[in-house]
Amino acid sequence: MDRALRPVKSPPLLHAGAAALVPLAVQAVVIGSVGLGLLFLALPAFGYLPALGRDGFDLAPLRAALSYPGLVTAAATTLVSGLLATIVALVLGIGTIAVLDPLGRGDRRSGRWLRRAMLALIASPHVAVAVGLAFLLAPSGWLLRLAAPLLALDRPPDYLLVNDRAGLALALVLVVKETPFILAVGLGALHRLDAEPQLRICRSLGYADSIAWPKIILPQLYRLIRLPVFAVLAYGLSVVDLSIILGPSLPPTLPVLILRLTVDPDLSSRMTAAGAGLLQIGLVAAAFGIWCGIESLAARMIKGGTMSGRRAVPAWITSIIRRSILGVAGIALMLGLAAIAAMALWSVAEVWRFPDPVPSAFSLQTWDSVAGALALPLWNSIGLAAAATALALATAVACLEFEDRIGAAAGRRGQWILFLPLLAPEMGFLFGLEVAAGRLGVTGSAGAVLWFHLLFVFPYVFFSLSEPWRALDTRYARTARCLGAGPWRVLLRVKAPLLRAPLALGIAVGLSVSLSLYLPTVLAGAGRITTLATETVALYGGGDRRVLGVYAILQTALTAAIFTAAVLLGRPRRFHRSA
């Protein structure tokens, strides 16, 4: 009796002590890694690089970076395209949820199709979508090849759409890739909110759903997905590969400019690059500041709307809003899917020239010739992804279990620390971290690659698991404890089966993030550890869309298979009467 009445959140201290180490250790590793990365970025940025005989401190590299031609334009373009892409992706992602699945149940047919299309886009590698999109939109691209017979074109017109100076094409590919991500994260968070009873109350007060949702559900939803939104913003401001393919070229975006400086044969450019890396961190910080400003502005507007007590908006306005959201989101989705389809077509093309609407000769030769070189990167990718995901999952479960045992507040404190690697610009801290790994003598080892991967895999796994975990009704665990089950038994026999779907999703997300990592793999692996992602980017330089198509389709198929398996495994267990 006595035991049954004891609240479940004060377990014996022994368990707490052991579990408490895990979140602290995780935070220490993350802070240590990012800190080391920043330190080894800051040293050369302030003039300290003994290998080049520079062992004093000065501001020359920062000054050199600031006066580098085109840097101001580059920073401005980066900021505008990053902010624009994030706003559009957020509006489209959340808007689509509001229109198609406002309760987050996923029970409508449209919702199911939406999820499948989203999955294909999330699963496809960034580089492939970018190359496909560039091929779609270029004057000699697929869209104009399809239209060429009608327009009687025999050579492509000369207009600038891809690589435009304002970075709009870059923003477009970011929207195409990030909207599905926001959608997925938003649906996951909505699941936790339990919107139905709240909307019912609003309805009873005379509010139409179309006005109650933005007033009541949206602010709660946004609070839950705020960190991933910041991650999207940071990604848009730091992305290199997409920017090379679709971004402006004169000058390029700031991260590309930094990359150019780091591969300049003049070794002293490394110091200018470090200086520009610091500026890049400043740029991301500034963008975060601007974003917070936008947030508070939006909050004030929504609050004003809520306080007005308005019960409904005219039907024609909602209808316009609905249609424009669905229309724009539909176009973005179609562009993304068409980009993947184009790459699939290229992988079996032999010759495909303007103005042919489809390849004039097909061949499986590209698949044939690539097959031999494929095995090693494929197994490396799978092995790395499995190891990183297993470690990340075990750590995430340990952290969340600690929350349950010690109390939620202690666990959530410092949670943002876990997201540091996603918020700090890659071009900034990863290069510093590479130097640190070199000092430790681990560069080029599988361990170093695993370490770098975990920095990015863990936050995603943790995020996809944490919300459902916290939403779990504590009464299940309490009942089990009442029946005499120990905390470990509760974890394995009660919580784990109940959390089957999010656990499966966490695994899928972890695997797919690891599969997509390029820069961390190359830097930690000294280029020795090749994965599908590193091969895809290396082959991009060869200018053969057919080969790129093979890698793109493989990587998409692999990730899509993982997600499908996660959905199947995550289905609730059926209990049979007879065994």
Add this chain to the structure above:
Amino acid sequence: MPPNGRLTRRALLQTVAVAAGLAPCARAGLADPVPADFAAALRQAAGQTVYFNAWGGDPKINDYILWAAGELERRHGVVLKLVKLNDTAEAVSHVLAEKTAGRGDGGSVDLIWINGENFAAMKASALLFGPFTALLPNFRLVDPARNPTLLVDFTVPTEGFESPWGMAQFTFFYDSARIATPPRSMKALLAWVQENPGRFAYPAPPDFIGTTFLKQVLHELSADPAVLQQPSDPQQFTVISAPLWDYLDRLHPALWRQGKAFPESATAQRQLLNDGEVDLYMAFNPADASSAIAQKLLPETVRGLVPEAGSIANTHFLAIPFNANAKAGALVAADFLLSPEAQARKADPEIWGDPTVLALDRLEPEERAAFDRLPEGVATPRDLGRALPEPHPSWVAALEQAWIARYAR
């Protein structure tokens, strides 16, 4: 004397000290003693893994290296692993990072495909192992007297710190279905572009091909190209480069996308021709188009030409970093890649089409026969004309910076 004589001499002294067995009193701890001769290298190399850092964007080059790796393992027990780079400077960065981290041996890069400014930078910063070419038996088959670029890389003496691997000459390729009489000088090119706006592009410097295009124009327009062999000095630079900027100012408005965007690499530029967006492209390998046509990456109507005044030519090399983990293995690999068998295979346009560095008259008759049997590429210029020397590497940096300052801000 090279401009960075002081540093270079220090590098030489260090290497000599190590080679002469003075290593214990210098910074010791070499896991892999430097082999005294090639026989010693062969003994030490067996079982070693050589990480070969090379640009990895072209599957056909990667396949060739894969073939060489198989042969090296079979014959000498050396495991050659290709580390695919997007830019050679990445490997330079790795070595620099290791030097920063105090890693004097056991480095992650064993062999680099290199030339030009990357070599100059590594040599000047004492990041290279050597001199080693005298150790390679196949180096005797090279005849530097006939081709000075084999020993002078962008005017910087190689001094045995890199071993020649292949030759390159800046070549223009055009679609003969669209251009009947292609321009054969840079002045004629400007006129042609102005008549056919939007049909020509060049990769934005600091891309290798883009920068070489600038050098080619400067060489043709310059009253006294000999000054380009001297280090560029800032005051002269403005005067000497003035005709180039005047040329580009007139060229850019008629370029592809009115010069508002540039292809980001040479391969992107070749893809533009395949897509029908431009009618001309440039490459450093005279067999580039022949080989691309064989792979169906270009229309069969593409043909190559070298400007009447000749074009910039150079040699690409293999170098070994100062802290390479498998120096013996790297030596064996460099020697094999220089062998008549490996060079003949490399020169085959259906495999790669990279011109050989060997002097054919120094080969045995049956070795030479392998070269004679090579197919002539359909789009490879029959006569490469005059080989113009690469300017001093300081011109590269100066031209790139000035270009960026003018057109990329």
